[in-house]
Amino acid sequence: MALRPVHVIVKALDSSAVGRFWAEALGWTAYSPGVGTYVGPSGGLVWPHPLAVGIDVVPVPEPRTTTKNRVHLDLATTSAAHQAELVERVRALGATPVDVGQGEVPWTVLADPEGNEFCVLEPREVYRDTGPIAAVVIDCVDPRAMARFWGEAMDWTLHEVADDHATLRSADGVGPYLEFLRTPGVKTVPDRVHLDLLPYPGDDREAEVARLRALGAADLDVGQGDVPWTCLTDPEGHEFCVLAPH
Template sequence: MALRLVQVNFKARDDSALGRFWAEALGWGVSSEGPGVTNLEPEGFAWPDPAGFYIDVVTVPDPETVKYRVHLDLASTSAAHQAELVARLKELGATPADVGQGDVPWTVLADPEGNVFCVLEPREIYRDTGPIAAVVVDCADPRAMARFWGQAVDLTVHEVSDDHARLRSAKGVGPYLEFLHTTPGVQTVWNRVHFDLLPDPVDGQEAEVARLRALGATAADVGQGEVSWKVLADPEGNQFCVLGRG
């Protein structure tokens, strides 16, 4: 039995508009499983291809009220490519963002709904990730997060320190999962960007939830009601979903 990080889920005011932005930004395809949900997938992959990584955008009624603890880093292949990508993203509706980054070689932008993301300068480590280099999570203790997520999901720990941890699929595909030391504060509302995990086989959902709880995850209520997925939170309160049969 295995559990893998299969996608990130964006909460949005307008899933269709935000989905179009990210599809054009990444060069991905767009579909919809129903009203209020926009599904994005890389060209050449179909859910749930184990080599693929996906994004779901879901409309919710509540406004943005909290600093995001999860963001995307986008990869570039050269200085020229980075500049071209930033210019194209601005044309699509992204705006410059100041999160106190100072003078850095990457560019910080916000998507049309205010989700902050970074366009990185060329880095060799991200040469084979595709357009998303990493999913980055602010946390208090990168070492503890690496321990939990390294055991929770089919991920290999590549680097870990007091300031930063980097993990990636054991198959060496898709973006990295990174934990960056910050002072995120007490988690009082649910994240607007979260992870979705897929059991293999999908019928193993109940056993995987029990295993995750034994590792330190806790049940979370984000108003989901009766649904086929299970909502949990990691030891620092970041919510995630364990998918089941829909």
Template sequence: MATRLVQINMKAQDDAALGRFWAEALGWEVDSEAPGVTNLEPVGFTYPDPVAVCVDIVNSPEPKTVKNRVHLDLATDSASHQAELVARLQDLGATLADVGQGDVPWTVMADPEGNEFCVLEPRPVYRGTGPIAAVVVDCADPRAMARFWGEAMDWTVHEVTDGHATMRSSEGVGPYLEFVRTPDTKHVWNRVHLDVRPYPGDDMAAEEARLRSLGATDPGIDQFELSWTVLADPEGNEFCLLTPR
């Protein structure tokens, strides 16, 4: 058994408005599975497919108070493309952001609700990922996170150092999942988190037990009415185990 990363979940005070921003930013289409939920995926996409990690934006009244521990890195293919994308995103409502990055070749921005993201300078490794180069998770120990997520999912671990770990779908398509060492500690519920899904025919209860045996924990919330299971990784980052599909 194994899971795979199928989407990220992003909380928003106005899911429809933030969905419009990210749809324009990524060139994706917008759908809605329920009131208060805006779903984004590539045009013509058949879910789930490792060629893309989709984005679900879910209405939440709580305001953003701290830097997100999960963010998106957007890919570009030239210096001019990077500059053009930054300008276009500003026209859509994004702003430049300072998270202490200093003098770096990428541009740190925030979407209209303050969620940080990066527009990367062109890097050969991200050719062919689609508009999202990577989903990036801040952490204290990239090696430990790579061990957990490398066993939790059937994605391939590509690089592991004390400061950085990288994974990608075993099919070699779509964005990367990256863990970056940061000094920050987790204090609040993550406004952006990972959603993973087992494969058709897998047993969800058995998969939950397997993830717990790897180090996943209970985040301590009432899950009685949920059709999915909320867990936390070894550093306390919440994630959702969705039903097999």
């Protein structure tokens, strides 16, 4: 029994506009299979995608608070010229510079049109084959504990763990990394960005949810009502959902 991350949820007042932004930023396609906008590799909607972790932009009525998200995306680049071009391109699409206390760093911190932070990284060899999304990054207090929980929750492989960071990636060595960074402060408000996990065909969602609760997950009521997925939080309060098997 195991789960796999299939997309990153981004909540937005204008899901179509934010979806178009991310499609243009990543060089992917914005699809509209329902009320939200799904952003995935071009060539037709494939879900779950065997290589990529997509972005599902869902409409919500509440505006974003000014509190920094505890989950963000890092975008990969292949050269200094590519990094500069990508920064210029996303700024033309509506991204804005953000100061989160990063100081002098070789990457660029920006926010999408609704204020969700992301980073355009300088070229790094480790991300040469991830595709446009290098990593899904989660701020946390204890990366080792997060690595234990998420390593048990998913079928991804633990690549690195230390007191200040931990990294996992698909056992097939494809797509983005999932990274946990030790960050001052604790989670205080619901995030606008979170992961959705999917059981494999034939696996039982309720059994998976029970397994996650035993690992330290807690139930979460966000007013979702009767839906075919289960909302949970990890031991540090980061929201995520377990979808019905596909």
